[in-house]
Amino acid sequence: MLRAHRALAGLGMAVAFAAAMPAAASAMMAPAATMTTATILTASRASSSYDSQVTFTVRVTAASGTPAGSVTFTDVSNGSVLATSTLHNGTASLTTAALAPGSRRIVASYRGGGTYRSSASAAASISVAATGSDAVTYQIDAKHDGDQVRGALKAGSLTKKWRKDLVGGYVSYPVIAGGRVFVTAGNGGGGTIWLYALNAATGHTEWSAVLASNTASYVTLAYDGGDIFAFAPGGSLTAYRASTGHELWADQLSDNAAFGLPPTAYDGVVYVGTSGVGGIVYAVSEASGHIRWAKPVMNGDESSPAVDDSGAYVSYDGQQDYRFSLAGKLVWHHSSGFEGGGGSTPVLHGSSVYARGFPPVDSPVILSKTSGKVTGTFGSDSEPAFADTSMYTINSGTLTKSAASGSPSRWTFANHKLDTAPVVSNGVVYALSTSGNVFGVSTASGAKVWKGTVGQATNGPILSGLAVGGGLLIVPAGSTLTAFGA
Secondary structure, three states: EEEEEEHHHHHHHHHHHHOOOOOHHHHHOOOOOOOOOEEEEOOOOEEEEEEEEEEEEEEEEEOOOOOOEEEEEEOOOOOOEEEEEEEEEEEEEEOOOOOOEEEEEEEEEEOOOOOOEEOOOOOOOEEOOOOOOOOOOOOOOOOOOOOOOOOOOOHHEEEEEEEEOOOEEEEOOOOEEEEEEEEEEOOOOOOOOOEEEEEEEOOOOOEEEEEEEOOOOOOOOOOOOOOOEEEEOEEEEEEEEOOOOOEEEEOOOOEEEOOOOOOEEOOOEEEEEEOOOOEEOOOOEEOOOOOOEEEEOOOOOOOOOOOEOOEEEEEEOEEEEEEEOOOEEEEEEEEEOOOOOOOOOOEOOOOEEOOOOOOOOOOEEEEEEEOOOOEEEOOOOOOOOOOEEEEEEOOOHHHEEOOOOOOOOEEOOOOOOEOOOOOEEEOEEEEEEEEEEEEEOOOOOOOEEEEOOOOOOOOOOOOOOEEEEEEEEEEOOOOOEEEEEO
């Protein structure tokens, strides 16, 4: 089902309509809500793990009659609005596998309706464990830090498991989840774009879908809670069941363009930015496709939101850097004093945001997550990767390990023309060279501990990058995808 949203214009029309409506007419249309309600929320389990389903059931009661209307489910531990459901005979439910790891507190809020007053439930607490070793978006996770902390990959035993030549052209960065590898493939020139779901063990295609034709150059992906989300230039966001390819919903977020921005899915919400006449950052419910909030930013070009419990962060030309709370409040806006077109994907690590603005116009800065103030600088041609207290960057083909503060440098791995953002797993940092060689470098010493080849390295205009997950290192290069594993 396709829904067209015009969030900001619609908001303005609603405000104008409400202002023009006479108070008396408004009172006639909406009888006074006088009857108290009680909202009770229960969870199907007190503890769970990521990607495992939990059902929240809410019942709204009153002294007489049955309240009608809708209930909103919110994770009040971080402000994520998960879904809004319609009451049927006073009850509603939400089943989700997308709760982020950590201690979650879910509240159901009844909006009221007719003569029934609004009410909210007590929080249902649930502990969600981090399991598996998924790579859920660009640079592995919602923080874009390139660090795969689970499912240790053993560089010493890596061999080529399979190689896939995909119809459609250039292959995107991979997403790895649920025993599958997801990529898009397109020619980068506005032709047909394909979404492929490949068996992670064999590389065989389990399902595929046509995402765009003649209008888009490429489509980007994110995964959360059993679903895969595809975002195309022009603002089209589509959700599929990851196991079957069944389309769940499709949204046209705006008429703005969107320049290859990877979506980020976190705790039941998809975050994405669009650009054009100004820019907008959207938060969209994974359950329904409904927009939870939409906020304006300077131009909005080429920045995938970096997300954790503290908020959603984006970085644009002129170091127009933003932090929004997961409830949609602007927390801070850092600016160098000018703006333009372009941006980059920020990275979250510890208490800092690593923002490159629009390279090479901007110089990368390290910002405090709390205040947005500059705390340091660093140099990198792509998104840096992190492991423990160290940062890994690639500049002019050379891989460097430094302190997370940006200095001092601890070692360099040079003379191999490395050309992708690095990723880290189990004490080894991986990167692809322009010659089609993949290197594994010891995080401790900077020495080469593994080398593989993918035969080609030209990725064209499509956003690409390596991923580690499910015991595999997945490397896109040109129109091919190669899997290395134990």
